[in-house]
Amino acid sequence: MLLDLDGTLMDHDRAADAGLRAWLPSLGLEATDAEVARWIALQEPHLAAWRAGRISFAEQRRRRLRDFLGTDGSDAELDAVFAGYLAHYERGWRIYDDVADALAVIAEAGLRTAVLTNGARTQQLRKLAAIGLGHLDPVFTVDDLGVAKPHPDAFRRACSRWGLAPGEVLSVGDNHELDVLGARAAGLRAVHLDRLGGSTETARVASLTELKDHLR
Structure with missing residues (x-):
C-alpha cells in the first residue's frame, strides 16, 4: 500500500494553521482568518512550479513570501523569515x-x-x-x-x-x-x-x- x-x-492543515497564527504577529500582522486564507491561497501556485521542476524547493518558499509580504529581499533574508514560520509549524506536527x-x-x-x-x-x-x-x-x-x-x-x-x-x-x-x-x-x-x-x-x-x- x-x-x-x-x-x-x-x-498538516492543523499544524500549518497553528504555525501561521503563532508566526504572523512576529511580522507585525494580525493572525486573522483572512491572512491565513491568503497565505494558503499563495501556496499552491509556487508548489506547482516546484513540482514541475521549474524552481527549487527553497525558491518556492521565497516566492510565496514575496507575494505574501509584498516585499523583496535577498535569498538569505527570505530564508531567515521563512525559518520563523517553520519553527512554529514543526511544533504542530x-x-x-x-x-x-x-x-x-x-x-x-x-x-x-x-x-x-x-x-x-x-x-x-x-x-x-x-x-x-x-x-x-x-x-x-x-x-x-x-x-x-x-x-x-x-x-x-x-x-x-x-x-x-x-x-x-x-x-x-x-x-x-x-x-x-x-x-x-x-x-x-x-x-x-x-x-x-x-x-x-x-x-x-x-x-x-x-x-x-x-x-x-
Missing part, C-alpha cells in the same frame, strides 16, 4: 488518531506499506520521525523520483523501486487529483481519504480505519 503523508498520516490502528490492520492483512509524498525528502523524513512513523520504509519523494504526483511516472517509478507492479499496489491519500487520479493513470488501484466529506469518489473512506474494506 502506497500512503501519502501530509493530510493522510500527519495533520501530529499524527492522526486513526493511523496506528490502520497500520495494524494493514500489517495483519500481510500487506507492505510505503510512503509516496510530494514533499522534500529531508523535511518529510523528519516529519515521519517526529510523529512516530520513522520505521515506515521505503519513503519515496520528489527528490528521489525526479517527478511529483499526480504525474503517473511518480507512481510508476515508486512501484518499480519497490519491486512491485502498479496493479499490485493500492494508493491512499487525501488529495483526489494527486493521490487517486494520478495513481489510476499509472495503473494502480486507489482510494480517496475524504476526512472532511463531500467527495463524489466511489472508492472513498472517511477514516483510515475503513481501509480494511479495500484490502485484498
Whole structure:
C-alpha cells in the first residue's frame, strides 16, 4: 500500500494553521482568518512550479513570501523569515488518531506499506520521525523520483523501486487529483481519504480505519 503523508498520516492543515497564527504577529500582522486564507491561497501556485521542476524547493518558499509580504529581499533574508514560520509549524506536527490502528490492520492483512509524498525528502523524513512513523520504509519523494504526483511516472517509478507492479499496489491519500487520479493513470488501484466529506469518489473512506474494506 502506497500512503501519502501530509493530510493522510500527519495533520498538516492543523499544524500549518497553528504555525501561521503563532508566526504572523512576529511580522507585525494580525493572525486573522483572512491572512491565513491568503497565505494558503499563495501556496499552491509556487508548489506547482516546484513540482514541475521549474524552481527549487527553497525558491518556492521565497516566492510565496514575496507575494505574501509584498516585499523583496535577498535569498538569505527570505530564508531567515521563512525559518520563523517553520519553527512554529514543526511544533504542530501530529499524527492522526486513526493511523496506528490502520497500520495494524494493514500489517495483519500481510500487506507492505510505503510512503509516496510530494514533499522534500529531508523535511518529510523528519516529519515521519517526529510523529512516530520513522520505521515506515521505503519513503519515496520528489527528490528521489525526479517527478511529483499526480504525474503517473511518480507512481510508476515508486512501484518499480519497490519491486512491485502498479496493479499490485493500492494508493491512499487525501488529495483526489494527486493521490487517486494520478495513481489510476499509472495503473494502480486507489482510494480517496475524504476526512472532511463531500467527495463524489466511489472508492472513498472517511477514516483510515475503513481501509480494511479495500484490502485484498
